[in-house]
Amino acid sequence: MPVFVATAQPHANRLLAALPNDDYQRLQPHLANVSFALGEVVYEFGGQLDYVYFPTTAIVSLLYTMENGSSAEMGLTGNDGVVGIALFMGGGTMPNRAVIQSAGGAVKMKAKVLQDEFAKGGKLQYLLLRYTQALITQISQTAVCNRLHSVEQQLCRWLLLSHDRLNTDELIMTQELIAGMLGVRREGVTVAAGRLQDAGAISYVRGHIKILDRRRMEETVCECYRVVKDEFDRLLG
Amino acid sequence: MPVFVATAQPHANRLLAALPNDDYQRLQPHLANVSFALGEVVYEFGGQLDYVYFPTTAIVSLLYTMENGSSAEMGLTGNDGVVGIALFMGGGTMPNRAVIQSAGGAVKMKAKVLQDEFAKGGKLQYLLLRYTQALITQISQTAVCNRLHSVEQQLCRWLLLSHDRLNTDELIMTQELIAGMLGVRREGVTVAAGRLQDAGAISYVRGHIKILDRRRMEETVCECYRVVKDEFDRLLG
DNA sequence: AGCCGTCTGTGCGCTTGACCACATACGTGC
DNA sequence: GCACGTATGTGGTCAAGCGCACAGACGGCT
Numbered sequence: 001m002p003v004f005v006a007t008a009q010p011h012a013n014r015l016l017a018a019l020p021n022d023d024y025q026r027l028q029p030h031l032a033n034v035s036f037a038l039g040e041v042v043y044e045f046g047g048q049l050d051y052v053y054f055p056t057t058a059i060v061s062l063l064y065t066m067e068n069g070s071s072a073e074m075g076l077t078g079n080d081g082v083v084g085i086a087l088f089m090g091g092g093t094m095p096n097r098a099v100i101q102s103a104g105g106a107v108k109m110k111a112k113v114l115q116d117e118f119a120k121g122g123k124l125q126y127l128l129l130r131y132t133q134a135l136i137t138q139i140s141q142t143a144v145c146n147r148l149h150s151v152e153q154q155l156c157r158w159l160l161l162s163h164d165r166l167n168t169d170e171l172i173m174t175q176e177l178i179a180g181m182l183g184v185r186r187e188g189v190t191v192a193a194g195r196l197q198d199a200g201a202i203s204y205v206r207g208h209i210k211i212l213d214r215r216r217m218e219e220t221v222c223e224c225y226r227v228v229k230d231e232f233d234r235l236l237g
Numbered sequence: 238m239p240v241f242v243a244t245a246q247p248h249a250n251r252l253l254a255a256l257p258n259d260d261y262q263r264l265q266p267h268l269a270n271v272s273f274a275l276g277e278v279v280y281e282f283g284g285q286l287d288y289v290y291f292p293t294t295a296i297v298s299l300l301y302t303m304e305n306g307s308s309a310e311m312g313l314t315g316n317d318g319v320v321g322i323a324l325f326m327g328g329g330t331m332p333n334r335a336v337i338q339s340a341g342g343a344v345k346m347k348a349k350v351l352q353d354e355f356a357k358g359g360k361l362q363y364l365l366l367r368y369t370q371a372l373i374t375q376i377s378q379t380a381v382c383n384r385l386h387s388v389e390q391q392l393c394r395w396l397l398l399s400h401d402r403l404n405t406d407e408l409i410m411t412q413e414l415i416a417g418m419l420g421v422r423r424e425g426v427t428v429a430a431g432r433l434q435d436a437g438a439i440s441y442v443r444g445h446i447k448i449l450d451r452r453r454m455e456e457t458v459c460e461c462y463r464v465v466k467d468e469f470d471r472l473l474g
Numbered sequence: 475a476g477c478c479g480t481c482t483g484t485g486c487g488c489t490t491g492a493c494c495a496c497a498t499a500c501g502t503g504c
Numbered sequence: 505g506c507a508c509g510t511a512t513g514t515g516g517t518c519a520a521g522c523g524c525a526c527a528g529a530c531g532g533c534t
Contacts, residue, residue: 064381067460072384074377089370090363091472095464096377121358126327133326136373140311140333143380144301147309147420151521174481183384185522190482206481206530223304227332235328388491411511422492427512443500443511476534483528492519499512504505 012056013107014080014236015127023123030113035105036060038172042083042098049093052084052114057104059165061181062139064096072146072183073158075138076101078165080236081131087111088118088128101173101181102166130235137231145224151184152192156221158182159202161228163211171209196220249293250344251317251473252364260360267350272342273297275409279320279335286330289321289351294341296402298418301333309383309420310395312375313338315402317473318368324348325355325365338410338418339403367472374468382461388421389429393458395419396439398465400448408446433457 011017016024016031036042036058043049045065053060059078065071074096077083083106086094118125138161145154158181162171175193179186193209196202201216202209211217218225248254253261253268273279273295280286282302290297296315302308311333314320320343323331355362375398382391395418399408412430416423430446433439438453439446448454455462 062377064377066381066385070385072381074380085373086370088366089373090367091370091468094370095374095468119358121356129325130327132369132373133323133328133331136322136326136369136376137332139373139376139380140299140301143311143376143383144303144309144420146380146383148303148307176481183381186482187484187523188521190484191521194483204482231328231332413511423512424493424514425491427514428491431513441512478533479531481528481530484526486524487522488524489522490520493517495515497512497514500510502507502509504507 012079012105013054013082015082015124015131016054016107018123018127018236020123023117027109027113027117027124030109031107033105034108036100036103038100038103039177040100042100043094045095045097046093049084049087050111051108052082052087052111053106053108054082055079055104055106055165057102057167058100058106059102059104059162060106061099061101062096063099063181070183071180073181074142075135076161076165077135078102078162080165080232081135082128084111085128085132085135087114088125089132101177102162102171127236134228134232134235138228141224141228145222146183149222149224150192151182151188152195153220153222153224154182154184155189155192155196156217157225159209159211160214160217160221160225163214164229169211171211172207173209174207175204249316249342250291250319252319252361252368253291253344255360255364255473257360260354264346264350264354264361267346268344270342271345273337273340275337275340276414277337279337280331282332282334283330286321286324287348288345289319289324289348290343290345291319292316292341292343292402294339294404295337295343296339296341296399297343298336298338299333300336300418307420308417310418311379312372313398313402314372315339315399317402317469318372319365321348322365322369322372324351325362326369338414339399339408364473371465371469371472375465378461378465382459383420386459386461387429388419388425389432390457390459390461391419391421392426392429392433393454394462396446396448397451397454397458397462400451401466406448408448409444410446411444412441 055078060083061076063073175189176186179189193204201213297320298313300308300310412426413423416426430441438450
């Protein structure tokens, strides 16, 4: 029996929104809204998950932390995806962490329900697999970008990817946290962000970043952003 | 009617080897051996695939080439995997290239046959999805490694991952090609390989690398190698 | 108003690796 | 055995980014 389900906004997550009405009606009793605070951990390295999460307004960062404490992000998920792919891919756990990068809501679904629905081979399976392929592209491009591009370009890519998954122009995010995501020093972010600010692309005050000029950001960013965006649009558009 | 199928060694590819006999018998008429030369392109950026390939002795590198010609590898596949995941994930194409990194054989299967079998939801689907999850881990770790580790460590990781997928201690591979895989300069590889050679870990003569002391390699490599290897063993072991 | 913790800016020395320019080796073919 | 093409070694300069140290600067709290 659903508890406080009525408020779940199906269309706030693009995967759920793309389900045929029949499928959605069947799953709807098993959906529940949750909200996440900044920095909250959705799952740990190797941790079992009881639910998958379809973010609506939250953004979740997938990152890996080394033995020495340094960390780097491999990808991020917002209202265009799902957190917990290991549950339908079959491995159960993933060797990384998922951390809330932007506070907000998500819709959760019991692992068992998801797995049963996935096994039916219907539209949900189709969507989840296509999303996973898009995620692979994102992670791949992160790998390439990490190798070949400057901190400033990567910061741009990261801000644009985040901005695409938000409905505001303001990100709540300190430079310290961004540095952890990008796997660079905090000072490196300060310098790169300073340049973007001088160029009038963003404004930056104590953990509040505002995107002022998206055009200019898109001129500064490397091709990696476009590749990822195009692939998401192609697969889930 | 199968043409020259009898020689296909099912057990040379771990995914095929893990199929129940029933499944394998059903698919066997649709399998055919192919062999690939070094440098051959299995698919191009955005290219349609008519077949999926289950490498037996070949190793295939997945890489992305930038507009300016520089390139970097996101992952590699050998006898523990399959090339062409876009065919069952649903996207059809991937925004990267697949290039033969070590000449050898593979078993090919028509895309349609694979897709029909995948849609049945049986053991092949199970295996392909688990492999895909392992691949995601590999790509993720490449991203992290690119960001945080030295060329020498990455060279070690790359050599070990390749070695695991070969049945010899000798790799046919110039420093120039390795540089393209790792996304670094050829001279960088020369220096890193020189250090490994001085340490007695490898020998290196004009495109012939020999692994002399795996122990020492494993001491030099970063934790990324272990994470990837453990995850492959866990998911496909 | 004043304090204090957090966030951001900046400067300096150092390392890594990129870019450039050659100098050698190896080895296949004539 | 010689020549030429390809593969590898090396050295110098330069820029990006790390590590460290510290100086402001903002904002919430008393």
